[in-house]
Amino acid sequence: MSAVTKHVLKNGMVVLLKEVHNAPLISWWVMYRIGSRNEPTGMTGASHWVEHMLFKGTEKFPPGYLDHEIDRRGGSWNAQTSFDYTAYYETLPAEHIDLALEIEADRMVNAQFDLEEFESERTVIISERQGSENSPLFWLGEEVQAAAFRVHGYHHEIIGDVADLETMTRDQLYNHYRQHYLPNNAIAVAVGDFDSADMLAKIEAHYGAIHGGEFALFARQEPPQNGERRVTVARPGSARFLHYAFRVPAAHEEDFFALEIVNSILCGPSGMGGGGTDNKTSRLYKTLVETELTASIYGDTTPTIDPFLYTITATLREESTLEAVESALGREIERMRAGDITEAEVTRAKKQARALFAYSTERVTSQAFWLAWAELFADYGWFESYLDRLNNVQLEDVKRVAATYLRPENRTVGIFLPTQPGDDEIEDDEASA
Amino acid sequence: MTSLPNAANITREVLDNGIIVLVYENFATQSVVLSGSLGAGSLYEQSDKSGLAAMTANALMRGTQSRDFNAIATMLEDIGADLDVSAGVHRAGFGGKALAEDLPVLIDLLADVLRQPAFPTAPVERMRGEMLTGLQIRSQDTRYRARRAFHQQLYPETHPYHYSVSGSLETVPTITIDELQAFHGAHYGPEMMVIAIVGAVKASDAIAQARAAFEDWHNLHQPPTRTLPQVEQPAEIRRAFVPLAGKTQSDIVIGSLGPSRFEPDYMAAMLVNCVLGQFGMSGRIGETVREDLGLAYYAYSSLDGGMGPTPWRAIAGVNPANIQLATERIIDEIRRITNEPVSDEDLANVQSFFVGKLPLQLESNEGIAGTMLNMEIYGLGLDYLLTYRERIHALSKEDLLGAARHYLNPDAYVLSISGPETD
Numbered sequence: 013m014s015a016v017t018k019h020v021l022k023n024g025m026v027v028l029l030k031e032v033h034n035a036p037l038i039s040w041w042v043m044y045r046i047g048s049r050n051e052p053t054g055m056t057g058a059s060h061w062v063e064h065m066l067f068k069g070t071e072k073f074p075p076g077y078l079d080h081e082i083d084r085r086g087g088s089w090n091a092q093t094s095f096d097y098t099a100y101y102e103t104l105p106a107e108h109i110d111l112a113l114e115i116e117a118d119r120m121v122n123a124q125f126d127l128e129e130f131e132s133e134r135t136v137i138i139s140e141r142q143g144s145e146n147s148p149l150f151w152l153g154e155e156v157q158a159a160a161f162r163v164h165g166y167h168h169e170i171i172g173d174v175a176d177l178e179t180m181t182r183d184q185l186y187n188h189y190r191q192h193y194l195p196n197n198a199i200a201v202a203v204g205d206f207d208s209a210d211m212l213a214k215i216e217a218h219y220g221a222i223h224g225g226e227f228a229l230f231a232r233q234e235p236p237q238n239g240e241r242r243v244t245v246a247r248p249g250s251a252r253f254l255h256y257a258f259r260v261p262a263a264h265e266e267d268f269f270a271l272e273i274v275n276s277i278l279c280g281p282s283g284m285g286g287g288g289t290d291n292k293t294s295r296l297y298k299t300l301v302e303t304e305l306t307a308s309i310y311g312d313t314t315p316t317i318d319p320f321l322y323t324i325t326a327t328l329r330e331e332s333t334l335e336a337v338e339s340a341l342g343r344e345i346e347r348m349r350a351g352d353i354t355e356a357e358v359t360r361a362k363k364q365a366r367a368l369f370a371y372s373t374e375r376v377t378s379q380a381f382w383l384a385w386a387e388l389f390a391d392y393g394w395f396e397s398y399l400d401r402l403n404n405v406q407l408e409d410v411k412r413v414a415a416t417y418l419r420p421e422n423r424t425v426g427i428f429l430p431t432q433p434g435d436d437e438i439e440d441d442e443a444s445a
Numbered sequence: 446m447t448s449l450p451n452a453a454n455i456t457r458e459v460l461d462n463g464i465i466v467l468v469y470e471n472f473a474t475q476s477v478v479l480s481g482s483l484g485a486g487s488l489y490e491q492s493d494k495s496g497l498a499a500m501t502a503n504a505l506m507r508g509t510q511s512r513d514f515n516a517i518a519t520m521l522e523d524i525g526a527d528l529d530v531s532a533g534v535h536r537a538g539f540g541g542k543a544l545a546e547d548l549p550v551l552i553d554l555l556a557d558v559l560r561q562p563a564f565p566t567a568p569v570e571r572m573r574g575e576m577l578t579g580l581q582i583r584s585q586d587t588r589y590r591a592r593r594a595f596h597q598q599l600y601p602e603t604h605p606y607h608y609s610v611s612g613s614l615e616t617v618p619t620i621t622i623d624e625l626q627a628f629h630g631a632h633y634g635p636e637m638m639v640i641a642i643v644g645a646v647k648a649s650d651a652i653a654q655a656r657a658a659f660e661d662w663h664n665l666h667q668p669p670t671r672t673l674p675q676v677e678q679p680a681e682i683r684r685a686f687v688p689l690a691g692k693t694q695s696d697i698v699i700g701s702l703g704p705s706r707f708e709p710d711y712m713a714a715m716l717v718n719c720v721l722g723q724f725g726m727s728g729r730i731g732e733t734v735r736e737d738l739g740l741a742y743y744a745y746s747s748l749d750g751g752m753g754p755t756p757w758r759a760i761a762g763v764n765p766a767n768i769q770l771a772t773e774r775i776i777d778e779i780r781r782i783t784n785e786p787v788s789d790e791d792l793a794n795v796q797s798f799f800v801g802k803l804p805l806q807l808e809s810n811e812g813i814a815g816t817m818l819n820m821e822i823y824g825l826g827l828d829y830l831l832t833y834r835e836r837i838h839a840l841s842k843e844d845l846l847g848a849a850r851h852y853l854n855p856d857a858y859v860l861s862i863s864g865p866e867t868d
Contacts, residue, residue: 032473034471034473034474034808035804035808036804037804037805037808076725076726076732076736079725080724080725080794083724083725083794083798084794084797084798084801085797085801086797086798086799086800086801086802086803086804086805087801087805088805103805105801105804105805250582280522281525287527287542288525288527289521289522289526289527290518290521290522290527291522292515292518292522293515293518293519293522293523294522363524364522364523364524365525366525366544367476367524367525367526367543367544367547368525370474370475370476371476374474374808374809374810375808375809376808
C-alpha cells in the first residue's frame with residue numbers, strides 16, 4: 013500500500029489520496045466540518061436534516077435517479093452525521109468513479125431544499141427520532157449527554173431536539189447548508205485503484221471552480237466538571253440500564269491512546285468498524301456478567317475534536333439490585349485507579365488493537381472514512397500512526413490515565429428504570445436454508 | 446486481488462477423510478478468515494426437538510474436553526480473534542477471523558470445539574437461558590412473527606422448513622444435554638465438511654495445518670444427506686394473522702416457493718426479483734409502496750435460494766391502517782411482473798447490477814470465502830466467476846418472465862400479517 017498524499021486546492025478544499033490496487037474499486041468521501049457540535053439552541057438537528065435534504069435531488073440529478081445509477085454500476089453510497097462532521101461517500105468500481113466526483117461536487121452547491129420536500133422530511137426525521145425513542149438507551153444517552161455537557165454542543169443528540177425539529181424553517185436549514193458546505197470546510201478523500209496524479213486532476217476539474225467562502229463554526233468550550241452528576245430516566249422498557257460517562261480528552265491528545273488501553277482491559281477492545289473480538293475475558297465481564305449481576309457490559313471511546321466521554325453501559329439482570337451492580341463496578345474502577353494493572357494486560361491490549369486495526373483497513377471504504385475522520389479531529393497521520401502511538405503507551409501512562417479520568421467526580425451516571433414492559437431491538441435470525 | 450477467484454488461484458485439497466479445504470491467498474490484507482460448514486443443520490432434528498441443531502452448535506464453544514469456557518474466550522481474545530459456530534437448516538456453519546500469524550490458533554480451536562466438545566452443564570444451561578430470552582423477545586416482534594407464520598403456511602408440518610432453526614419456547618426447555626451429545630455424535634464429522642481459508646497465508650501452510658487438525662477425524666455414524674419431502678405451491682390464497690397488542694406497525698409477508706440454487710432458472714429468478722423488489726429504491730415494490738404512496742417504512746422482495754425451495758417473498762412494514770392498500774399494490778406488482786416482460790432498460794439495469802457488484806462483493810476475505818464456499822456446496826465449479834458475466838448477459842426478457850411465472854402467482858400465495866388488531 014502506498015502512502016497518503018495531501019493536497020489543498022486553491023479554494024481551500026483538503027484532498028487526501030491513497031492508492032490501493034488490491035481490488036478494482038475506489039471509495040470517494042467528502043466530509044464537512046459541521047456536526048451537531050456546531051448547532052446552537054434552536055438549530056439542533058440541522059446538520060443531520062441537511063444530510064437528508066442532500067438526497068432529495070438537484071436540477072442535474074432528480075430524486076431516485078442516483079439510486080439507479082449507483083446500483084447499475086454495482087456501487088454503494090451513503091452518508092452519516094456525527095457530533096463533529098457530516099460525511100458522504102460512494103464506493104464504485106474504479107472505472108465509474110467520475111460519477112461519484114460529479115455527485116458530491118453537484119450537491120456541495122446545488123441541493124434544492126424544495127419547500128414541500130423540506131416539510132415532508134420534517135415528518136420523516138421526527139419519525140426517525142421516534143424510532144430511536146423505542147430504545148431505552150437512546151433516552152438514557154440523551155439525558156447523560158445533556159447532564160455531562162451544560163455549555164458545549166455535545167449536550168444534544170445528533171438528531172436534534174423535537175422542539176427545534178418542529179420549528180426550524182426551510183430558510184434556516186438552507187442557510188445552515190450554504191454557510192457550511194464550502195470547499196474550504198471540506199475534507200475529500202479517495203482510496204483505491206487509481207493513479208494519484210490523474211485523480212487529482214479529475215478532482216480539480218470537478219471541484220476547483222467551486223468558490224470557498226468565509227464561515228464561522230459555532231463552538232463553546234465546556235467548563236470543568238466539579239463533582240459527580242446523576243440522572244434517572246423512567247419510561248416503558250424491559251430492563252434496567254446503568255450508564256457511566258467519564259469526561260475524557262479529545263482524540264488528538266496523547267492520553268486518548270492510553271485510554272484505549274484502559275477500555276480494552278476494563279470492557280474489551282472497541283472495534284474500529286472491521287469486525288472484532290468478544291469481551292468475555294475483560295475485567296468487567298468477569299465481575300458483572302459472569303457473576304450474573306448484569307446481562308451485558310460494553311465500553312466505548314469515541315474520537316472527537318473536543319473532550320468527550322468514555323462510556324460504560326451495563327444491562328442489569330432482573331434479579332440483581334442496582335446497588336450491587338454499582339458497588340461491583342465501583343470496585344473494579346477503583347482497582348484500575350489504584351494502579352492494579354499489569355504489563356501483560358497492556359501488552360495484550362496492544363495485540364488486540366493491532367488485530368482490530370488490521371480488520372478496519374481491509375476495505376477501501378473504511379480506510380477512506382478513517383483518513384477523513386482523523387484529518388478532521390487531528391490530522392490524517394493520527395490514523396497512519398495509530399498503532400505506533402498505541403505501542404508507545406507505557407504501563408505508567410495507563411495507570412496515570414486511569415487514575416486521572418476515572419475519578420467519581422469526573423463522571424455522569426445515568427440510570428434507566430422501566431415503568432412497564434416494552435420492546436427490545438432484536439436480531440432477525442430467520443434461517444435461510 | 447487483481448483477478449477473480451478461480452480454479453487457477455484457489456487451492457482445493459480433499460483430505461483423506463473427505464473434508465474439502467479451499468484456500469485463497471490474499472497478501473493485501475494482514476488477517477485471515479476461516480469459515481465453512483458441515484452437515485449438521487436442523488434438517489436432522491425431530492420436530493418435537495426443534496432447536497436441537499442450533500443448541501448443539503451454540504454449545505460447542507462453551508467448553509471442550511480440554512478447555513473450559515474461559516480458556517476458549519481467553520485463547521481468542523488474547524489475539525483479538527473471533528470464532529463462532531451456528532446452525533442453519535441444511536448445515537451447521539463456522540466462521541472466524543484473526544491476524545494471519547494466528548491462523549494456527551483458530552484452526553486448533555475449531556478442531557477442538559468440533560471434535561471434542563464437553564457440553565458442560567452450567568455454561569450450557571446459561572446458554573439455554575439466553576436462547577429462551579431471545580425467543581421471548583422475538584415472540585413480541587411483528588417482523589419475526591409474520592415471517593414465522595408465513596413459513597408455517599407455506600410448508601406442511603412434515604417439511605423441515607416449517608420450523609424455526611432457533612426452536613420454540615416449548616421445545617428448547619425440553620432438550621437435554623444427552624440429546625446434544627447424541628446429535629453431535631451422529632452428525633458432526635468429516636462427511637460433507639468444507640473449510641475455506643482466505644488471507645495473508647501461504648496455501649501450502651494452511652492446507653498442512655488443516656490436515657494436521659482434521660485428517661484423522663472419522664465418524665462412522667454420520668447418516669446420508671436427508672432428502673427434502675416434496676412441497677407444492679399454494680393453489681389458493683392462504684392467510685395468517687398474528688395479533689400483537691400495543692404495536693404501532695404491522696408487518697406483511699406475501700409470497701410462495703422460490704427456486705433452489707440448483708434450478709436451471711435460478712439466475713433468471715434472481716434477476717427478475719431484483720426488478721421486482723431490489724434495484725434502486727427496492728425495485729418496483731419499493732417505488733410503488735414506499736416512494737409513490739408513502740405507505741411503508743420498508744417494502745422490498747427477497748429470494749433466498751439455497752439447497753431446497755426456499756421462499757420468494759415480498760416484505761413490508763406498514764401502518765396498520767395501510768395493510769390493505771399496501772397488500773393490493775404488492776399483488777399488483779406481482780401480477781405485472783408475471784404478465785408482461787420487463788423492459789429492455791430493466792433487464793440492462795439488473796444485468797449491470799449483478800455483474801458490477803462483484804468487485805465490492807469480493808473485496809474482503811469474508812466475501813471471497815463465502816463465494817468459494819457457495820461454489821463448492823452448490824457444485825458451481827471453481828471457474829464459476831469466469832463465466833458469470835456471460836451467463837448473466839445471456840438471459841433474456843423471456844427468461845425472466847418464465848422464471849416469474851414459474852414461481853409467482855398473483856392469485857395463489859401465502860399472505861401473513863402480524864400487528865395490532867384492526868377493525
